[in-house]
Amino acid sequence: MTALPETSQTTSTAVPEKPRSLYAPAAGANKGAIEPQFSTFSSIEKKLYVYIASCAAFASPVSSGIYYPALNIIASDLHTTLANINLTITTYMIFQGLAPTIVGGISDRYGRRPAYLICFTVYIGANIGLALQTNYVALLVLRCLQSCGSSGTIALSSGVVSDIATRAERGKYIGYAALGSSLGPALGPIIGGLLAHFLGWRSIFWFLTIYAGFMLTVFVVFIPETCRNIVGNGSVLAQKWNISLIAYFRLRKQRKNGVPVAQETVQNKRRPGILSSLPILFEKESFLLLLYAGILYAGFYIIMAGLPAQLASVYNYNSIQIGLCYLPIGCGSIVARTTVGRAVDWNFRRHCRKLGIEIVKGKQQNIENFPIERARLEIGLPLVYCGCAAFLPYGWVMSLQSPPLAAVIVLLFVNAYVLSGSMQALNVLVVDCHPDSSAAASAALNLVRCLLGAGGVAAVIPLLNRIGSGWTGTMVTVIWILASAMWWAPMIWGLQWRQEKKMKQDAKRAKKESGRDMEDAVPG
Numbered sequence: 186m187t188a189l190p191e192t193s194q195t196t197s198t199a200v201p202e203k204p205r206s207l208y209a210p211a212a213g214a215n216k217g218a219i220e221p222q223f224s225t226f227s228s229i230e231k232k233l234y235v236y237i238a239s240c241a242a243f244a245s246p247v248s249s250g251i252y253y254p255a256l257n258i259i260a261s262d263l264h265t266t267l268a269n270i271n272l273t274i275t276t277y278m279i280f281q282g283l284a285p286t287i288v289g290g291i292s293d294r295y296g297r298r299p300a301y302l303i304c305f306t307v308y309i310g311a312n313i314g315l316a317l318q319t320n321y322v323a324l325l326v327l328r329c330l331q332s333c334g335s336s337g338t339i340a341l342s343s344g345v346v347s348d349i350a351t352r353a354e355r356g357k358y359i360g361y362a363a364l365g366s367s368l369g370p371a372l373g374p375i376i377g378g379l380l381a382h383f384l385g386w387r388s389i390f391w392f393l394t395i396y397a398g399f400m401l402t403v404f405v406v407f408i409p410e411t412c413r414n415i416v417g418n419g420s421v422l423a424q425k426w427n428i429s430l431i432a433y434f435r436l437r438k439q440r441k442n443g444v445p446v447a448q449e450t451v452q453n454k455r456r457p458g459i460l461s462s463l464p465i466l467f468e469k470e471s472f473l474l475l476l477y478a479g480i481l482y483a484g485f486y487i488i489m490a491g492l493p494a495q496l497a498s499v500y501n502y503n504s505i506q507i508g509l510c511y512l513p514i515g516c517g518s519i520v521a522r523t524t525v526g527r528a529v530d531w532n533f534r535r536h537c538r539k540l541g542i543e544i545v546k547g548k549q550q551n552i553e554n555f556p557i558e559r560a561r562l563e564i565g566l567p568l569v570y571c572g573c574a575a576f577l578p579y580g581w582v583m584s585l586q587s588p589p590l591a592a593v594i595v596l597l598f599v600n601a602y603v604l605s606g607s608m609q610a611l612n613v614l615v616v617d618c619h620p621d622s623s624a625a626a627s628a629a630l631n632l633v634r635c636l637l638g639a640g641g642v643a644a645v646i647p648l649l650n651r652i653g654s655g656w657t658g659t660m661v662t663v664i665w666i667l668a669s670a671m672w673w674a675p676m677i678w679g680l681q682w683r684q685e686k687k688m689k690q691d692a693k694r695a696k697k698e699s700g701r702d703m704e705d706a707v708p709g
Contacts, residue, residue: 224349225419227686235358237408238342238366241301241339241400244308244335246369248393249277250511251377253493254504255386267323267494268646273328274490275639279709280332282635288337289628294343296412296427297624298404300341305401308334309394316390334397339366340631343622347616348411349419351556353533353544359482360526361614367522367605370489371515378508406430424531465619465629470558470675475630477671478611479616479637481569484576484661485604486641489514490596491649495583513594525606529564529613536560553687557617560680565610565673566631571660572603580658618683 224231246551252274260270292300311331318324342362380388409432410416410423424429467470489511496502496510536556537544581595582588612627619626648657675682 187283208234213376223351223418223426225598226349227502231358232361234345234349234408235342235361236364237336237403238345239362241305241338241365241404242342242362243365243369244305244397244400245281245332245375246339247373247396248331248335248369249274249281250370250373250489251380251389251393251513252375253387253411253489254378254508255381256493257365258381258504259324263319263321263324268568269321270581271490271642271646273325275643277328277332278486278635280329281336282632282639285337285340285628285631286625289344289462289622289624289626290338292337292341292412292624293414297341297344297422298408298410298423298427298429300337300624301404301408302401304334304337304341304405305397306334309397309401310334312390312394312397314346316387316394326698336631336635337628340624340627342366343612343616343627347623348413352617353537354610355529355616356526356529356533356613358526359529359609359616361607362523363522363605363612365369367518368515369553369611370518370594370601371512373515374508375505376508377507378503381504389641404429429544431501431548461624462622462629462632464620465595466627466633468686470618470679471615471629473671473674474611475633477668478608478630479633480664480668481572481604481607482634483637483641484665485600486638487645487648487657487661488579488600490577490642491645491654494646495649495654499583499588510594510597513598514601517598518605521553521605521609521689524614525564525568526610529610532564533557533560553684555682556680558675560612561610561614561617562676565607566669566676568603568607568610569665569669569672572607573598573665576665577602577662581655581659583658584653584655587678621660678702 198598226234256267256270259266263270286305287299291303292393308331311327311334314327315324315331318327343359343364346355346362348356376392377389380386407429409419409429410427411419415421415427416423466475492510493507496507500506502510534544536559538540540555542555575596578591579600582592612630615626615630616623645657648660652660
């Protein structure tokens with residue numbers, strides 16, 4: 186098999202050319218050797234681990250969404266203003282962007298399990314503190330700590346998908362992994378509204394403590410390490426301290442029975458640094474992709490953060506009713522996760538057929554000369570423009586004195602669907618382009634998204650008060666349309682940029698190896 190799009194040195198008229206394969210062995214590999222499967226985990230195991238990662242990723246959005254219906258109640262109990270309480274959302278989102286840059290690097294370097302254990306330990310401590318605190322300063326500080334604990338789980342879920350799923354099936358698995366982060370906006374406000382109404386707002390944080398304790402137990406007892414930098418395709422034993430209790434007792438039994446156990450881990454493999462997210466931000470292609478994603482999320486968070494005040498003032502809704510109005514947002518995200526991923530995989534296969542390329546099941550695909558940006562963004566960009574068409578009328582509907590609730594619900598659903606779908610296509614592309622540091626790449630996306638989203642949250646109340654909902658929606662729509670050129674550029678020139686980047690990396694590596702050879706040649 187050959188890498189795309191190499192051509193044979195000789196031609197033959199007698200034998201028709203077989204379809205090319207996107208799969209290509211590593212340089213210098215023995216071409217006669219049988220290449221191992223990309224992952225040794227079974228299909229059931231892969232789905233199970235991705236679904237559990239999805240449940241873990243539920244932590245970040247639910248911790249944000251569960252808080253919205255109780256904003257007015259918390260402001261009253263802590264004797265502060267709603268603007269100050271909104272500041273806790275802004276700071277939460279800032280740390281939601283910053284923390285994964287470290288968590289993602291840790292997981293790519295030391296493994297997914299240690300990162301998960303650190304995240305949920307910090308998260309549990311922060312939730313206990315939030316349930317017991319009695320003043321605004323403590324609320325502000327502990328919300329930042331809560332964000333640090335929960336926010337890395339979304340980047341980790343993308344890392345798990347990159348560990349076990351090939352590019353040909355990655356859209357579907359990214360959809361599975363994102364279900365938890367989609368359920369957060371759907372269920373969080375409903376759970377928060379019910380708990381705040383019947384048990385008080387402190388019960389919100391006790392609920393999150395119980396959930397986090399359950400997830401921590403699952404990872405300690407059951408879940409194996411999947412990071413390819415640690416266990417390869419799953420056939421290599423992880424570090425002794427990085428195995429689940431189930432695996433520990435199984436290995437112990439094998440030793441008693443005299444069964445040989447492989448003790449080695451992946452050796453001589455350069456692992457990404459802990460802050461490997463930061464260089465990704467300054468790559469030409471990544472910078473444009475991530476910046477526009479952040480702009481999209483900033484507009485979306487204007488809806489999310491401004492909705493409670495608008496519903497309370499227009500309809501006089503209580504916390505339960507406000508929470509229920511977030512349900513269309515969550516439902517739109519969930520539907521997008523289950524449909525857009527399949528569309529992304531379909532478009533990948535379509536491009537393969539168009540180029541006469543064969544996809545080898547269970548093998549990773551080499552995208553060095555494949556237009557992966559076009560294959561992914563051809564799904565993402567149309568969804569962006571559909572989002573523009575939905576955001577504009579939403580702003581003007583909410584500016585009416587008595588907005589029709591049915592129209593509001595439909596527009597919330599559509600906005601959530603198209604934005605979640607476009608982000609899913611982007612997330613797949615980001616992971617595709619950074620296979621050795623997938624969690625760090627997702628963390629870089631999360632950093633830009635959350636920092637700009639925090640700006641949207643901070644600006645929503647002043648914007649609504651100054652220019653109103655209609656003109657705010659118009660402004661956001663115009664910005665989205667004009668800035669969409671940031672995604673058109675990678676779709677057109679992304680393949681060229683990736684090839685130039687690889688040439689520079691190869692030249693740098695060759696220079697370093699040449700220098701090392703010269704040092705070895707010098708007599709001691």
